[in-house]
Structures are given as C-alpha cells and as structure tokens.
Amino acid sequence: MTHLVLTADSSSAGGVVSAGHADLAVAIELRMVWGPPRSDAELAAFWAARTSQEPGSHWLDSVPPWRLQKFGMSDLGLIDACRRAETVEFWMDTEPNAQLVLIWLLDHLGPQAKSLGITLRHVDASLGETEPARLAEMKFPGVAIDDRHIEVAGLAWQSIRAPTPHDWFNLLSRDLSILPQLRRCVLEMLEELPARATGLGASELRILELIAAGYVYPFDVFPHYRQRFQRRVFGYWEAGALLEGLALAPVPAVSGLAEWPFTLVHNERERLARYKASRLSLTALGKAILAGTEDFSRHNPIDRWWGGTHLTNDRLWRWDPVLLVP
Incomplete structure (x- = not known):
C-alpha cells in the first residue's frame, strides 16, 4: 500500500518524498492564477482516468511513468488512486496558486473526500525551498476533511470562476478559518486586479x-x-x-x-x-x-483574465483597499 501526497508543484513533491513524508507525491501543476478559465469538461477530464487527454491535461502528468507503475497508479483517475492508496494527504503551500488548486480539489471530490479518509496538512512553509533534512523534522498539523472544508472550498471555487470578482470579494466577510491560508489568498488575488488609481495589478x-x-x-x-x-x-x-x-x-x-x-x-x-x-x-x-x-x-x-473575469477596457474591474468597483 502507498502513502500518497498531492502538492501544487514539482519541487514541493520532490521535497516531500525526499524528506520521507510520502511514497508517491503528485504535483498538480496547473496555473490557476493565469489565463482564461478551463471549461468544466476540461477540469473533469483532468481528474478522470487517462484516455485521450493532451499532455499537461491529466493529474498524473508530472510523475514519470515508471514511478506510477511501481505503485500501481498508471493512468488512474484521482478517486480510484485514492482508494488504492493506504493514506492520502494534501500538502498545499501557502502561495495563492496552491490554495486555488486546493479549493478545486476539495470541490471536485465533494463528500467523497470524507469517505476516502483524506488528510489535509496545514502547511505554513515553502516545501520546495526547504532542505529535505529540515523538512523531515517539520511537523504540519493534519486534519480529516469534513463538511465545513467542502462547503468553504466549494463556495470559494465557484467564486473565483464567476464572471465578476464580486463573489470572491464577498468571501472576506465570511469565516474562512477552516482553510487557514485562504483569506490571504483572497486578498492577494484581489490585489492583482487593476488598481483604482493606476490600472495595474x-x-x-x-x-x-x-x-x-x-x-x-x-x-x-x-x-x-x-x-x-x-x-x-x-x-x-x-x-x-x-x-x-x-x-x-x-x-x-x-x-x-x-x-x-x-x-x-x-x-x-x-x-x-x-x-x-x-x-x-x-x-x-x-x-x-x-x-x-x-x-x-x-x-x-487591457485584455486579460482574472479567474473567471475577463478584464477589458470596457469592463475593467478595479481594486482598492476599501472597495471593489467596475
């Protein structure tokens, strides 16, 4: 049986394995902070069993095939892989992209995250920048995923994919403490909207x-x-x-x-x-x-994407520390 860990980048995955915290670590390296949002079909295919997905469009693409074969994980969908593993943990860094990957993961799994017995590690360090020997000594609290994790993650995931930043902004008025790094992620993403005075993030x-x-x-x-x-x-x-x-x-x-x-x-x-x-x-x-x-x-x-919001000169949502304005 396998101790499986999911991280948000390859350097973190390598560090977790080198430190002895995982048998197999899979890096979910999609950049959720940049570019247009992927369709629901693309997102579902990412977690499904491998069939005809393009390179870079499957959750196991970051792991060499020989390593997947060693642990009997070749081409599996996420849920089947979690069922096959002895333990499954999410180790997501504090950076905003890692937090977006986390809320996407939790939203995708939904209530199954509880039945699969997945543990969420409250990581408060940069895994990829920590020496393996030091990382081996570090202890990050682990909690079982429950309904509250799923509720908050689902709300946040739908908010970042909405066609305006309003729902994401409104997260600041909610209790997000069940996901300790999420509030900081919300603020840092908002700060990358064009500023009210300068038009720049x-x-x-x-x-x-x-x-x-x-x-x-x-x-x-x-x-x-x-x-x-x-x-x-x-x-x-x-x-x-x-x-x-x-x-x-x-x-x-x-x-x-x-x-x-x-x-x-x-x-x-x-x-x-x-x-x-x-x-x-x-x-x-x-x-x-x-x-x-x-x-x-x-x-x-101006022609760029912020989550599900398409920013253009005619539709330039702006941010300042007090309010969100169109």
Whole structure:
C-alpha cells in the first residue's frame, strides 16, 4: 500500500518524498492564477482516468511513468488512486496558486473526500525551498476533511470562476478559518486586479517600483527574489508576460527590453543572453504611474483574465483597499 501526497508543484513533491513524508507525491501543476478559465469538461477530464487527454491535461502528468507503475497508479483517475492508496494527504503551500488548486480539489471530490479518509496538512512553509533534512523534522498539523472544508472550498471555487470578482470579494466577510491560508489568498488575488488609481495589478506595479529603485535587469525584477518582490501570486513565466505587457504596450511604461517573446527567448542561448542583459528604465508614463498621476489603461488596451473575469477596457474591474468597483 502507498502513502500518497498531492502538492501544487514539482519541487514541493520532490521535497516531500525526499524528506520521507510520502511514497508517491503528485504535483498538480496547473496555473490557476493565469489565463482564461478551463471549461468544466476540461477540469473533469483532468481528474478522470487517462484516455485521450493532451499532455499537461491529466493529474498524473508530472510523475514519470515508471514511478506510477511501481505503485500501481498508471493512468488512474484521482478517486480510484485514492482508494488504492493506504493514506492520502494534501500538502498545499501557502502561495495563492496552491490554495486555488486546493479549493478545486476539495470541490471536485465533494463528500467523497470524507469517505476516502483524506488528510489535509496545514502547511505554513515553502516545501520546495526547504532542505529535505529540515523538512523531515517539520511537523504540519493534519486534519480529516469534513463538511465545513467542502462547503468553504466549494463556495470559494465557484467564486473565483464567476464572471465578476464580486463573489470572491464577498468571501472576506465570511469565516474562512477552516482553510487557514485562504483569506490571504483572497486578498492577494484581489490585489492583482487593476488598481483604482493606476490600472495595474500589484505585481505589475511592483515591477515598476523595482526598476525605479535601480534594478535594471529583467531577472532582477522577477518574483524568484521573494523578499524583494513581495508579491506571491505570479511565478517565473507569468512575470515574463507581465514585463512584456509593460514594455511592449502601444504606450509603454518600461523601455529597454531587448528580446521577446519571453516564451521563445529561452530556445536560443544568444537571445536569452540579450534578454538578461536588457537595461530597463521607466518611460514618462511609467514615472507618472508611480507618481499617481496616470493610469496605464487610459493609454493601452487591457485584455486579460482574472479567474473567471475577463478584464477589458470596457469592463475593467478595479481594486482598492476599501472597495471593489467596475
């Protein structure tokens, strides 16, 4: 029998196994904080037994086939795998994407999560950044999933997929303590909506602030410098897209980006080197945005997704610390 753990990224999965907390750890690596929402059919197929799903569209895609075979888990759906395992635990980091994966998981399983005997670990550390020896010594409280977990997760999952941010905002008035990291996730996601004054989300604004502070190379303003960046919603690839949006807009807020698109510069060593060597600076618009006198969306088209909300110039939901406004 197998001790199965689900995490939200491969580095966490590797750390949990290396620390001896799991026989098999599966990373659910879908990025729920970025891009348009997946359809209900796509989401259901992700957890189902493997048939014709595209690569990256099945919950076991992050695990090498030989390892799945070792534990008799090849191509199984989530529920069948949970039934086959001796114990099943969810180890989800504190970052917003991991919390969105958690509420999706709980909503998908519903009451079956109780009958399957799944344990939820209250993780309050970065699993992937903790040395295995240290992680082996760490103890995270584990609780059996009950009706309250399922109720709160289901409400939150439907809220983030709603066509406006209202329901997600309204979560702040509810008791979310059964999922200890969820309230912080709600706030951090709201902060990535366009700000009322600037038209930029918190991470975009932080990029401008760092450039203004003298960090002129692209990778110096990326979230992997956690203490410097101070925002946790987006990761490496998303930061590249955010910087491009600021630098390549019709009226840019950043100048000096030497190579793009970010997803392709990694294919050629010379292009990646030129990208890394780019010397960034703020344009007049970027400086005015930081001064609080200009709004990025007044000069540039907005077309991006926030959960189930499609943000455009005509439908630009904005956030400030007091209220949510259309």
